[in-house]
Amino acid sequence: MPISSRLVSRRTTLAAVPLLLAAGCRWGPADESSTTPEPDAPKAIPDSEQVEAAVAAIAEVQDFVEAASAKHIGLSEPLAELTSLHTAHLALLDPDRAAGTTDVAVPGTSGAALAAVRRREATLQSTLSGLAADVSSGPLARTLAAVAAGVAQHRQLLPTVKVSAP
Amino acid sequence: MSDTSALQTALAAEHAAVWLYATLGGQTSQSSQAKLFEVVSSGYTAHRGRRDQLVRWIRDAGESPVPSEVGYELPNRLRTPGEVKAAGLQIEQRCAATYSDLVARTVDDERTWAINALIDTGLRELEFGGTPQDLPGIDT
Numbered sequence: 001m002p003i004s005s006r007l008v009s010r011r012t013t014l015a016a017v018p019l020l021l022a023a024g025c026r027w028g029p030a031d032e033s034s035t036t037p038e039p040d041a042p043k044a045i046p047d048s049e050q051v052e053a054a055v056a057a058i059a060e061v062q063d064f065v066e067a068a069s070a071k072h073i074g075l076s077e078p079l080a081e082l083t084s085l086h087t088a089h090l091a092l093l094d095p096d097r098a099a100g101t102t103d104v105a106v107p108g109t110s111g112a113a114l115a116a117v118r119r120r121e122a123t124l125q126s127t128l129s130g131l132a133a134d135v136s137s138g139p140l141a142r143t144l145a146a147v148a149a150g151v152a153q154h155r156q157l158l159p160t161v162k163v164s165a166p
Numbered sequence: 167m168s169d170t171s172a173l174q175t176a177l178a179a180e181h182a183a184v185w186l187y188a189t190l191g192g193q194t195s196q197s198s199q200a201k202l203f204e205v206v207s208s209g210y211t212a213h214r215g216r217r218d219q220l221v222r223w224i225r226d227a228g229e230s231p232v233p234s235e236v237g238y239e240l241p242n243r244l245r246t247p248g249e250v251k252a253a254g255l256q257i258e259q260r261c262a263a264t265y266s267d268l269v270a271r272t273v274d275d276e277r278t279w280a281i282n283a284l285i286d287t288g289l290r291e292l293e294f295g296g297t298p299q300d301l302p303g304i305d306t
């Protein structure tokens with residue numbers, strides 16, 4: 001599977017981490033690991049690789065959902081909230097991320113495309129949960145866990161469509 | 167190392183959830199509200215299991231688990247299925263916020279468990295008529 005061309009640069013991802021940590025502090029109790037790193041030492045920022053991985057995973061699924069919506073008009077409405085969700089999560093995790101487009105192969109029937117969306121969302125939920133477990137910052141873990149929970153909720157409400165024969 | 171006080175807070179929330187779910191079950195007809203009864207029964211079982219797990223962890227850490235209160239204040243009246251659903255939704259939203267905090271204050275297996283609990287409570291919110299959120303446990 002091709003990596004999304006919208007994968008953010010390391011510079012922008014690193015820039016987002018202090019923002020997330022600050023947001024995490026605002027949402028909950030203080031955490032020792034949530035101190036703001038020095039701005040002139042970005043490589044010392046903890047958890048930047050996990051944030052970068054989360055953004056890449058969300059962007060890749062977002063690309064697929066948008067491509068599925070574009071190819072199968074009947075899916076555009078059922079997938080609209082999912083698209084909005086991913087957009088909101090990407091804005092949270094990487095506010096400076098540049099938008100782009102990617103060529104994504106989508107199944108020829110809407111049923112198969114929807115089934116593929118379900119699978120990718122399930123994988124994304126699992127990936128985000130794993131990243132939340134892996135980060136050193138508690139507030140960041142909470143944010144990533146909430147992102148995973150949001151994906152789970154929206155996936156649960158996707159319509160069930162009988163997959164057409166190939 | 168996980169924050170034991172966070173585990174105690176989560177346990178207190180689960181004590182309340184188990185008590186409230188038992189009350190919801192008593193107000194829900196298995197025959198005439200089969201779907202709702204199933205949702206309430208499933209929630210009761212899940213919360214009781216989480217309560218017991220939290221008790222084990224706290225004891226393993228050498229502390230005494232916080233006890234359950236004698237009773238809890240109902241979120242609202244429970245005269246209709248709609249009111250039972252509203253109460254169930256509120257219970258799950260409170261638990262989601264609790265587990266969101268627990269994720270931030272735990273590590274390793276306990277954090278993974280808290281993440282799964284947060285996801286589960288988010289899904290149970292939907293069963294009680296809740297709407298999906300961008301950040302369950304934080305948005306609530």
